[in-house]
Amino acid sequence: xxxxxxxxxHKITKRGQxxxxxxxxxSEHNRLYWYRQTLGQGPEFLTYFQNEAQLEKSRLLxxxxxxxxxKGSFSxxxxxxxxxxDSAMYLCASSxxxxxxxxFGSGTRLTVV
Amino acid sequence: QKEVEQxxxxxxxxxxxxxxxxxxxxxxxxxxxxxxxxxxRKGPELLMYTYxxxxxxxxxxxxxxxxxxKYISLFIRDSQPSDSATYLCAMSAIDDxxxxxxxxxxxxxxx
Numbered sequence: 001x002x003x004x005x006x007x008x009x010h011k012i013t014k015r016g017q018x019x020x021x022x023x024x025x026x027s028e029h030n031r032l033y034w035y036r037q038t039l040g041q042g043p044e045f046l047t048y049f050q051n052e053a054q055l056e057k058s059r060l061l062x063x064x065x066x067x068x069x070x071k072g073s074f075s076x077x078x079x080x081x082x083x084x085x086d087s088a089m090y091l092c093a094s095s096x097x098x099x100x101x102x103x104f105g106s107g108t109r110l111t112v113v
Numbered sequence: 114q115k116e117v118e119q120x121x122x123x124x125x126x127x128x129x130x131x132x133x134x135x136x137x138x139x140x141x142x143x144x145x146x147x148x149x150x151x152x153x154r155k156g157p158e159l160l161m162y163t164y165x166x167x168x169x170x171x172x173x174x175x176x177x178x179x180x181x182x183k184y185i186s187l188f189i190r191d192s193q194p195s196d197s198a199t200y201l202c203a204m205s206a207i208d209d210x211x212x213x214x215x216x217x218x219x220x221x222x223x224x
Contacts, residue, residue, distance in 0.1 A: 004156075031210060040121065042201050042214030043157065056211065091156055095210070101147050102212070104156035 004105035006092050012111045013082055020078045021108045025094030032075050033102060034067055035091040036060065043091055049075060082112045116140055119202055119215025127223050132189040136202035136215045139183065143204040143213075146178050148187045151199045151217065160200075161187065192222045 005024040013019050025032045030051050035043035046065070047057045051072035061067075064082075069075040079086055089109050093102035119136045126132055134148075144165055149157035161176040163169045169176045177186040185204075189196055199219045203212040 006156075033211070040216065042117075042119070042203070042216050043212075044214070045211040048210060058211075093156075101145075101159040101162045103159065104149075106156045107154075109154070 004092055004094055004103050006090075006105035006108050008108060009106065010109045010111075012113060015084060015112055016081055018078065018080045019082060019110065020076055021090055021092075021110075023075045023077070023092030023105060024073075025075070025092070026096075026103055029094035029096045029103070030072065031095045032069055033093045033095075034075070034077050035093065037089040037091055037107070038087075046077075079110075082110075084112050086110060087112045114139065115216075116213050117202065117204060117215045120218055121216050123219040123221060125221045125223060126192055128192060128194060130192050130222075132187075132192050132196065132220055132222070134187040134189075134200050134202075134218050134220070136185050136204075137183055138185075138204060138213075140204075140206070140213070141180075141183070142206035142209075144207050145205045146176070146185050147203045147212070148174075148176055149201040149203060149214075151201060153198075157201055189220075194222050194224045197221045 007022045033048040034046040037043040049069040064080045067077045089107040091107045093104040095102045117138045146163045148161040151157045166180045173190045175188040199217040201217045202215040
């Protein structure tokens with residue numbers, strides 16, 4: 001297992017289009033997290049899953065955002081009707097029981113033009 | 114006011130110097146404290162993890178937590194050019210798996 005994998009690495013989309021990102025966590029990790037990071041800022045929490053259950057969502061996660069983790073394996077984050085303010089790095093992370101910090105993926109950089 | 118405050122720097126030091134980084138926080142419920150290193154266009158990488166107050170050392174890195182002052186620190190000894198990165202502090206409360214991050218401090222170690 002080589003860590004947390006995120007695809008695509010980069011995505012350029014036109015305003016108003018829908019985009020979907022994928023995250024494959026470390027296989028034995030039961031918790032999966034999505035964060036958003038803008039330039040010069042630390043990551044901000046969006047949502048997290050324990051197995052297939054979405055346990056918490058930030059108020060940052062508007063109705064245009066939806067995340068899923070079918071069967072408790074990989075996860076997808078979809079943004080509908082993208083806006084320029086959605087431009088950011090979207091980071092996925094995973095952790096196991098005991099919570100000794102997260103392992104982050106390399107992120108998906110979204111640019112909305 | 115942000116829940117976690119971190120001076121963004123930038124910080125520039127000569128090779129071999131000690132790098133000192135710190136964060137302050139306002140939420141007294143925080144019990145887990147972490148430092149992450151992030152290279153440009155990469156995801157954060159966990160460097161140090163501590164629970165509650167005290168010191169932890171790992172090689173050239175030392176993390177300190179002072180809960181009474183709501184203040185955490187990271188020291189990097191014998192700094193190397195490869196230590197040039199952004200360093201993020203992060204913390205969470207017990208049974209709360211989401212992390213609150215500082216804005217990150219950008220460090221450059223000059224050869």
